[in-house]
Amino acid sequence: MATVTIAERNERALAQPRRNVLRAFEESRAYPAALLTPILLFFVLLNVIPTLWLIGFSFYRYSLQSPDIPRPACVSGPCPTLLSIPTGIQVSLTQQLQIIIPAELPIGNYIRIFEDPALWGAFGRTFLFVVLAVVIEVVLGVALGFLFWGSSKMPGRRVALTLLFTPMVITPVASGLFWRLIYEPTFGVLNFLIRTFGGQPIDFLTNNQWAFPAVLFVDIWMWTPFMILMTLAALGSVPKAELEAAEVDRMSWRSKVRYVIWPHGKFILMLGILLRTIDAFKTTDLVFLMTNGGPGNITELVGLQLYRYAFASLNIGFSSALAVVLLIAAIAFTSIYLWVLNARRRVESR
């Protein structure tokens, strides 16, 4: 075996620097691809494929309760919701796909949606719910946000903020149950107060006049803190120097909001409005727990209808089409959001 002196080894090392494997990988074209792979996989598996699947199903008349389709017994068991998903996949992947009857027209389910007066009613109620909830939450949230922002030296501010944010972190199921007890006609605290002041008890959740406002109120109670948070974040994004300059320039409150706060805070505030709009549009759990759509169909929102078609009637084809319509509505909201935000750029580019 030939012996290598330290000097020789150093010379060789200088002549041929040892390639660092990791460094080489970092410089290769595979590196960015490797970094992107996990999120892309996540996105494709959990987002793209289910969406395409959903769109695909929406063109079929396919119900898990149809006598044409052999179903595993467990689907009719106590927990059909979760079990129906693998069944659907199984059905769609095997020859049983042939049994799924295509709608007379590929867009048959969509035609049914637009012909269904009950669904139109639900859409109307949902629209009203979204508009009222979002408008009230935004107005209250922005007003309270400004109030908290302007009272930075108020004692107990931090405690007040923590208490205010509590409804937002409580799960809607808990909130629904909690408010059902508050609204309860015999032992609910609200009716206790009404009785104390000499009023007649009201069964808020079964009363035609009160059920919708009662559910709406709980949504406002739950989500106004979110808009306060977004307002505080929007106000926090305004540079301090600009606010001070507005004070020095003796600008009116209106000008200060328009020329200083809005240009900086609009992105966060509009994002809050968008998130609330999409979220209010999907409201299901709260209504399901509080009124289950009743009395009659007064609180029957479109999310609840979707739930019934998908998981009670197991009508996969029709509910998929309905879900696609809701998805398009969400995309429309996002587009409006982007349109409002880019209004200025559009004017400039003209």
Place this chain on the structure above:
Amino acid sequence: MVDVTVENLTKKFGNFTALKGLNMTFPAGMVTCLLGPSGCGKTTLMRIIAGLETPTTGVVRFGDIVVNNLSTRQRNIGMVFQYPVVYRGLTVRQNIELPLLEDRSLSKAEREERIEEALDVLEMRHAADAEVSELDNGTRQKVACAREVARRPRIILFDEPITNVDINSKLQLKRALKEVFTRLRQTVIYVTHDQTEAMTLADQIALMNEGEITQMSSPRDLYDNPKDAFAGFFLGNPGMNFYEGLEVVAGAVTCPLFPAPFRITGRHAADRVVTLGIRPEHVRVSKTPSPGAVRAHVHRRAIVTGGQYLVTLRVGDLSVRAKVPASEGEAIAVGEEVWLELPPHRVRIFGSEEVTETT
């Protein structure tokens, strides 16, 4: 136009004292620069005058009126910030006009007149209809200045307005500010850590250090006659040469930099220990001996600007920095022996305070 007086002004942030009982007057119609190193309290002082900070103790007066309890908007001041503040989505003209619209007493003609004047003074007529977001930082800062000029407040405060501006715009902005100060003669308080800026723009400079005003004087006087070692060190590039801890014996100190004992006169004549200081440009370097010169050897040589060399000389253990003209500097080689003279009338005598050089 009104003078601004602060009396016994103190500001504490927790355990840190930013201002230590300041007493001074910013004269009406003059440009006073607050000059000092970062963290010396100059911006805090200005923010207190603006009403953006509350003093821990002390009084702020505009003329005879105590303004401590007045809000920023009630004080009717103008302020230009370090970060160029412009109102987005508006043109330069609209930016200048916006605060004027809040003043209901101004007619449209008066507003127009003020806008035109501000555009003229800051040489911005060509950009008057440009949208502010299209402008570079230097021009935006000019817009911010124009806005304050047009408002004609009693006092205008400038908080390092040139710091965040690119090098090309700095000179242009400095020239524009000089024009504003000369033409309008408003009471201006200008904060900076840049001595050149202060020297160029100020009628008088208030030198600040560690929450105190150490000297207030005209730029020339401050440079020539620093009251303490800090002023001698902070002004000048580089600052003074200092020789500390020199014992005074029979009214004179013995120092290897002087061929004979150096006489201590003036207010430090009775001191037991003194510090001597001399500016590098006052040190004479020659290849030939002269009365009052001592032998030194050249330790280092560097170009300060195209026209001057900064030469470091050694006399025993003592180091002397000298600025010499380029023609003389080129003739001096490192290691060479030369003659060094500190003209006595240029030597400044300080008390025995410790001198800390940070550069």
